[in-house]
Amino acid sequence: MDAFAVPGLPEVRPGDDLAALIEERADLRDDDVLLVASTVVSKAEGRLADLDDFPPSPRAKEIAGRLADVSGEEKDPRFAQAVLEESTEIIVEAPFLLTATKFGHVGVNAGIDRSNVGDGGADLLLLPERPDESAARIRRNLAADPAVIVTDTCGRPFRHGQRGVALGWAGIPASRDWRGETDRDGHELAVTVESVVDELAATANLVTGEGDDGLPVAVVRDWEFGDHDGSDNLFRDVEGDFVRQALRGWEFARD
């Protein structure tokens, strides 16, 4: 399996044809996996916004006030309003805003980016509205027929640091299913559902990097999904997520 970043992508602007920009710079094959950072997907889709687009509700003011108390820093209630509008549930209100986005991803600040906003003067970059559809659209517009994954980078419980994750995908199932298969000794496997889109997003992160030298597009080549059932069920419902349930009932307390 080979993984490499696609070099030389220009600054992406609303309305740009990402598929064309990528294929001008990479000779894609039908069995490749193409990984595109949500930042450039959002820019192409015009998901840039200004703080003034989000006049704060009383709830947003309350959230920003609490975050300001906890952090000792000023917090913009318009930003809290943007997070509220991008989310279906606020899971944690302090010491940071952890929410579920409309498409099911759980992340800090609903994944809204205040860096990477480009040179157009916008304040905010929102995540793609429906990353599965974004991936499918890019895929349709390509001459080749690779799988496409829209990726992001975010933190996680239990472990420090951030790693690549998938937000949306097309032409590949989210997971491969090893259920019912056995190990060398005939025991049933402990590992049953492997989240390949997240593992591919992590792989992409290793070669794209961050920062001003960061490249937003990567290709994984000569990888095989193999002969397995697949599933597209990646984001847990709150009913099946004990951590989300626990966080609902939790209150941040300062020492």
Add this chain to the structure above:
Amino acid sequence: MDAFAVPGLPEVRPGDDLAALIEERADLRDDDVLLVASTVVSKAEGRLADLDDFPPSPRAKEIAGRLADVSGEEKDPRFAQAVLEESTEIIVEAPFLLTATKFGHVGVNAGIDRSNVGDGGADLLLLPERPDESAARIRRNLAADPAVIVTDTCGRPFRHGQRGVALGWAGIPASRDWRGETDRDGHELAVTVESVVDELAATANLVTGEGDDGLPVAVVRDWEFGDHDGSDNLFRDVEGDFVRQALRGWEFARD
């Protein structure tokens, strides 16, 4: 960057020299990253055990009884005892046992495996006691000088499915640090600490697979850590982990 599985490793037994077994089958280079599944590390280190090695304490009986109530299945209190002995904290008691291991990893059943136990008749395979030392030992015993990562596969909150993670590492920092760096537009980066050992473990999983065709060793070649500060701080302390704090106060309730 290239990633491939090392083929043909025999069934590993206590006392085996893993480094030698691997180098007989792979021509390692000094700038490779060698990823070794904890299952074979544990086997080589003799971390096999029998349920009878763990006479259950009253606490283990209580835990097993609760799990049996919740699941409607019989639960072996000796297994609960094994999990207790491998853990520093029981974070969740039901509907499954989520614990922190002595070396800091948070996982279900302290990562104790009831499949993959090999053909020696043992009931359980415990995780390596100190995976950092395991990685360092393998590295010392190799002729080449690659980085070495001991990996596992486990689930996570918010998302279905399992993915590769690092348990221990040597010859590479756990994370690369992008703090203070800026994006193309001069904004400070949102992504600051990238957990490269976890991303490398995820990459390895894509090429090793599971099951009776699964291969426990992979190599990542031609990947560069780059010119960054590194950190070995991977496992969150409970003080810095709001999810762990929330789970401490949470009680599973059946519908």
